[in-house]
Amino acid sequence: MKTLDFASAPNPIKLRLYCAEKGLTIPFEHIDLTQSEQRKPAFLKKNPQGTVPILALDNGTYLTESLVIMEYLEELYPKPHMIGKTPLERAYTRQIERFIEWHILHQTTQIFYHTHAFFSDQQQIPTIAALAKARLPKALEHLNQFLNKSGFVIANQPTIADCTLFAAFVHAQRVDLDLGAECKNIRHWHQCFSQRDSVKKLKLQPN
Ligand SMILES: N[C@@H](CCC(=O)N[C@@H](CS)C(=O)NCC(=O)O)C(=O)O
Known part of the structure; x- marks a missing residue:
């Protein structure tokens, strides 16, 4: 594999x-x-x-x-559980991950794809980027209200929701967006999650 x-x-x-x-x-x-x-x-x-x-x-x-x-x-490889343990935990974790993927990561992807020089050889439609940018604040506010102080999106351990949210953060930075700028709890989550060994192992290239 x-x-x-x-x-x-x-x-x-x-x-x-x-x-x-x-x-x-x-x-x-x-x-x-x-x-x-x-x-x-x-x-x-x-x-x-x-x-x-x-x-x-x-x-x-x-x-x-x-x-x-x-x-x-x-x-x-079920352990450590990254999508919850019980059927309800799993459904809930997937629900939150889907929210983050669709309403946050996907919007940052649209902004990147339709404005960044990386995709300048593709058809770029600035209106799509503008629409995605306009949609983000509502989703971020919703997530901000949902987050607690644990440093994880759900309860007190990492899940797939953290992985998706961190990916969105990295992508947003490339189009000069700080997803935590207006949202204190998201900012706190990002500060905490950035300290994880998993993040330190990432091989990120500059913009
Ligand atoms: N739904 C797919 C989306 C994958 C995707 O869009 N990958 C991007 C990189 S994050 C890509 O390969 N883009 C290349 C391109 O669009 O040409 C997944 O979650 O794996």
Whole structure:
């Protein structure tokens, strides 16, 4: 089993944090997004969407959705629990993670994709970025009210929700957005989570 990814892209960051928090060491193969390797035929055969990360299994199967990969790994290696222990905890954790992914990470992705020079060879539509930017404050305020002081999104231990939120933070910084600027609890969460060994192991490239 190995992961195909690009270390500083948000969905790979999410997966790398998850693996590090679980203590999983899965080899990583570098897919160079700066050279558009994800759009080349050899890669598209593995994932027609042309996106990373991919989890390549020994039986030839490719899993191409970061959340699905984390859920698969969670089933293989349940401890420490990163999606909750009971059915209700698991549903709740997924609900919060989905909220963060859709309302925060996805919006930062839209802003990045439609404004950043990294994707200047693609069709960029500034209105999409503007809409995404306008949607963020409401979602951040909602999350801010939800967070407690534990330094984790849910209860007092890391979950997939922390991994997704941290990935959104990194991505937002690249378009000069500080997700914690107006939200004290989010800022506190970010300060705490940034101290984790999982974060220190990330290989982030400058903007
Ligand atoms: N839903 C997919 C999205 C993956 C995705 O959008 N990956 C980005 C990097 S974070 C990518 O590979 N972008 C390359 C491109 O759009 O050309 C997942 O969660 O794995």
